[in-house]
Amino acid sequence: MAELNAVEIRQVSKIFGFGEFAFAAVDNTSVSIRQNEFFTLLGPSGCGKTTLLRLIAGFEYPTSGEILLNGEDIAAMPPFKRPINTVFQSYALFPHMTVAENIGFGLMMLGKPKREINERVDAMLKLVRMEALAGRRTSQISGGQQQRVALARALAPQPKVLLLDEPLSALDYKLRKDMQIELKRLQAETGITFIFVTHDQEEALTMSDRIAVMSSGKILQVGNPREIYDAPADRFVADFIGETNFLKGRIGSVANGIADVDTPVAGRISATVPQDFHAEGEVTVVLRPEHATLCPPDRADASQMTGTLENVVYFGTDTHYHVRLSDGETLFTLREQNKPLQVARFAAGDRVGIALEANAARVLRN
């Protein structure tokens, strides 16, 4: 017997405004979120990810479609009846209550006995390692600590699903990294389904079991981080997740899922073709920057294409190179990892060759 999905979105639309001002924030979208999954809604601001989250939380009601929680339609249920809790972007901690009172609020509203609330609050404080600050006002603790309290408050009533609305965006880099690990730990320990909203692709890739990439109210691709990164479904996903080079070309013969593509700038490249995709004529090939390296321009055996190095950007862990290809138009980005005591091999203005790794290129579904 198949397990029920934790959350199922069925052909949900949310339209704001009327008549000519009508705007579909979520546009006939369907997606299934499995039990105990760390699921991420990823997309640029305005793509509808937050609206979708608010529909699941119950702060908005869908214009059409069904929202199922463990098989039960909750689309018309008010938020205070849904066994779903939210960690808000602004945390929205109650400023007139202590840390412990904040965490116990949900249980109090559910009418749980005092003893049970106290036990549960203590357990939550322990879970987020905040035992020492139970009696503090929320205005007297740091941003990272407020974040933990917001998490504990949302987890305390043991919701079926936890929604997280860009909860890490207000934290500095180091703290954000720590909280990413912390969130994964909490999800593993509690076994609750997490639905996480972010515009940060790195955050999505490092934390999620599966990611849904959204744009203009639609879900473009759902998959695990590796699928999303290695096999982007379309140009938007390829462009949004990581840096990508796009090369135009004409497809030639296809054998065993590998196609020969003739490109004006790089000659013939062999590229992987997505399954069940019958490519013909003009196609776009995508190449990730880390799958190419610089070489001297005269090494015909290694170099696939040549160009002029326009600039070199040092990133600490790696260095990014931007190469103007021989057609004078395409700007090709590549990324090389830095080695200890490495001396720069090329400088801006140099003629360079670009070598591609095997299986680096992939034909994009149009």
Added chain:
Amino acid sequence: MARAFSIRRQRGFTAIAVACFVALYLPIGVLVFYSFNAGESLASFDGISLRWFAKAFQNQQVIDASIRSLQIASVAAVVATIAATMAALATTRTEPYRGLTLKYAFINQPLMIPEIVTAVALLIFFARIKIWTGYSGLGYLIAAHTAFCIPFAYLPIRARLENMDLTLEKAAADLYATPWNAFRYVTLPLLWPGILAGFMLAFVISLDDVVITEFVKSAGQDTLPTYMLGQIRRSITPEMNAISTLFLLLSIGVVTVFFIVNRKRV
């Protein structure tokens, strides 16, 4: 020596500030001083005495007018504060929408209408009702005071609500609070200082009103300010100074209580 740059230092600021404070507080200082005058005159000071305070406390008309003032102010301030709280909730606990500014204007307009206009309008309006119903009690004054106190009570309550994150009530709803519980446990406790400020302001404004009261009151319904006005028309004695001083103390008392209560909550 060079001074740190500050726009607070401009030529003439100090002089203007001093002039304003003198114009504001010197007359009040003189009034309070003369309320302790032992003599009958307002022109000469004949030693310190509390005789005028004693006289005021024995004056039945003063006592009646004071009680009436407090009755009207209490009822009007309570009702106005409740109405203003509801109005503030309705106009701030929502995303901005078309027509919201118009609502603000509608609620605040009584502050802009000349009081004498409101007074004349109420006089005519209530005169008609008095004929129809035959009722001529304090109800008219209470209704009038309640009405003009609402915008005053509304201002601090709205100011407090506008600084309050809209997400807080969403968070409460998310944590299983019904709309009533979200109000009871989240909005109201956070709003309380604003409600108190609104109440105090409405109370003091009602206590102080002359124009509307003068037009609306029936015979024998003098409040303290209209009684004082009536007395001053005849002759000015230091008793008026003593009553004014007491009135001043009451106002300062109300504001101080509010200040202390409010500070505890922050």
